[in-house]
Amino acid sequence: MMAKVQVRELVFEDFISSTEIDQAVKKVADQINRDFEGKNPLLVAVLNGSFIFAADLIRKLTVPCEITFIRYSSYEGTSTTGFVKQLIGAGQEISGRDVIILEDIIDTGITLEKILEEIEKINPASVKVASFCFKPDAFQKSFNIDYIGMEIPNNFIVGYGLDYNGFGRNLPDIYTLVK
Ligand code: IMP
Ligand code: MG
DSSP, X not given: OOOEEEETTEEEEEEEOHHHHHHHHHHHHHHHHHHTTTOOOEXXXXXXXXXXXXXXXXXXXXXXXXXXXXXXXXXXXXXXXXXXXXXXXXXXXXXXXXXXXXXXXXXXXXXXXHHHHHHHHTOOSEEEEEEEEEOTTTOOOOOOOOEEEEEOOSSOEEBTTBOBTTBOTTOSSEEEEOO
């Protein structure tokens, strides 16, 4: 029998165990350690979802590295078009660096495409993307995702930093919505 959890009003079931998660993070870390040998990458973690992936990944990196955090926030702007989105935290420290953007999940790719545009404006030396989860069937964009922990079907998941309406990030395993 599958273990089930309730997050707010929705029921989710077991999908990816913490053991499998750990193996996937290790795989990504091994690739980064190999590709960035002799370099000092700057990890740029996208809050909130990637905080657990970032914390696990950085402890498996052996290349000398730094980390910083950005978030893409929406707020009610003064323009008549309503909501305006702004990237917070992407400062000049990114300029000239070998950047690795860390995401919890890439779904349509719309969010990360906008983040990549903003990061490129600051002129990093190079930009790579590492996402713990990737939904290939939902992806609508063409940018390259350099490091992927897990490819998953186009279903809604929670746990390991991923939320449903803000809840469920604390779950050590990943759960998928029961349909
Ligand atoms: P995208 O712009 O469609 O690629 O969506 C990216 C963002 O949507 C992620 O950073 C997550 O915050 C959220 N997201 C997409 N799929 C899921 C999911 O299955 N569970 C929780 N959050 C998700
Ligand atoms: Mg997110």
